[in-house]
Amino acid sequence: MWKAAAVNDDFQPIVHYANRLECKPGERFGPRIISDYQWLFVQRGSGHVRIGGHRYRAQAGLLLCYGPGVPHEIEADPKDPFVLFGLHFTPHGSLSSRPYDLRGTIVDVAEEKLAGFELDDRDGMLPSGTNCGMWPLTFFEELVEEYNRGSQMSPLLLRGIFTQLAARLLRWIRNNEYAVSPLDRQVAQVKERLIQQAEQAYDPVWLSLTTAYSVDYTARLFKERVGMAPHKYHMEMKLAAAKRLLEQTDLSSTQIAERLSLGSVHYFCKWFKRFTGEQPLRYRERTRIL
Numbered sequence: 587m588w589k590a591a592a593v594n595d596d597f598q599p600i601v602h603y604a605n606r607l608e609c610k611p612g613e614r615f616g617p618r619i620i621s622d623y624q625w626l627f628v629q630r631g632s633g634h635v636r637i638g639g640h641r642y643r644a645q646a647g648l649l650l651c652y653g654p655g656v657p658h659e660i661e662a663d664p665k666d667p668f669v670l671f672g673l674h675f676t677p678h679g680s681l682s683s684r685p686y687d688l689r690g691t692i693v694d695v696a697e698e699k700l701a702g703f704e705l706d707d708r709d710g711m712l713p714s715g716t717n718c719g720m721w722p723l724t725f726f727e728e729l730v731e732e733y734n735r736g737s738q739m740s741p742l743l744l745r746g747i748f749t750q751l752a753a754r755l756l757r758w759i760r761n762n763e764y765a766v767s768p769l770d771r772q773v774a775q776v777k778e779r780l781i782q783q784a785e786q787a788y789d790p791v792w793l794s795l796t797t798a799y800s801v802d803y804t805a806r807l808f809k810e811r812v813g814m815a816p817h818k819y820h821m822e823m824k825l826a827a828a829k830r831l832l833e834q835t836d837l838s839s840t841q842i843a844e845r846l847s848l849g850s851v852h853y854f855c856k857w858f859k860r861f862t863g864e865q866p867l868r869y870r871e872r873t874r875i876l
Contacts, residue, residue: 596677596678597752598745599676599748599752600675600678600745601673601675603674604671604729605671605733606670609631612664613661617636618659618693618694618695621654622653622654624652624672625672626650628644628646628648630668631662633668635650635658635659635661636700638658638700644668649755650714651713651715651716657695658700671730673729673748712759721770722754723774776797776816780792784824790816824848828858829862829873832870833870839854839866842854854866
């Protein structure tokens with residue numbers, strides 16, 4: 587019998603790792619077990635997840651929770667692979683403790699370990715699978731952003747963001763306060779388009795193409811629910827794309843400026859430094875040290 591991490595007065599989580607993964611068609615993880623706790627949140631796409639003897643058809647808005655020693659398997663759909671947010675944590679701990687090393691804590695297990703494993707979803711604890719819609723997306727985006735920032739204050743900020751998410755989720759489960767509405771789905775669709783179009787110059791027409799509402803109304807709706815205007819969100823996604831290109835490719839600053847529709851390399855360098863505090867090449871040197 588396994589119990590989920592209780593969300594109560596003793597909940598003081600330590601976030602070990604947070605990421606967003608665009609799975610490949612048919613990509614599979616497990617069967618496996620882990621040594622800490624993990625939450626998975628499906629942003630889009632589909633696939634199958636098994637947690638013990640439970641099977642889930644994973645689609646946008648599904649949150650999955652499991653902990654130490656729980657056998658699980660994750661498999662992306664071959665035609666419409668899902669995009670997942672993953673979060674590793676322990677429910678209690680000191681912020682001054684040494685960084686958690688995930689290496690060696692994820693262990694493959696035999697297929698038969700999955701069948702018959704009993705889960706215990708009790709009051710005060712989160713169920714292994716919850717269809718909660720897209721309202722948690724902003725929290726997961728903040729967690730990944732703060733984890734990647736890696737500043738001195740990040741562990742404390744990660745605890746705060748995650749604690750708020752967990753408390754809101756538990757309240758939603760008990761009271762259904764965050765019922766998924768058509769407007770929530772519209773905002774999620776706009777966010778997805780802004781992510782997909784991050785390399786393009788911003789075009790407000792996208793808002794009316796994504797929803798049935800006018801550009802102005804969609805922009806106001808987006809800002810109310812996300813906390814920033816669509817253009818600002820798009821620029822943040824463009825900045826994230828610039829960081830990925832600097833980290834993962836050998837493209838020059840000139841090539842990246844062209845790819846991101848930012849005009850001249852001089853503007854790109856000034857723009858990047860304004861938001862990050864350092865020049866693109868300095869950022870590349872710092873983040874590509876093994």
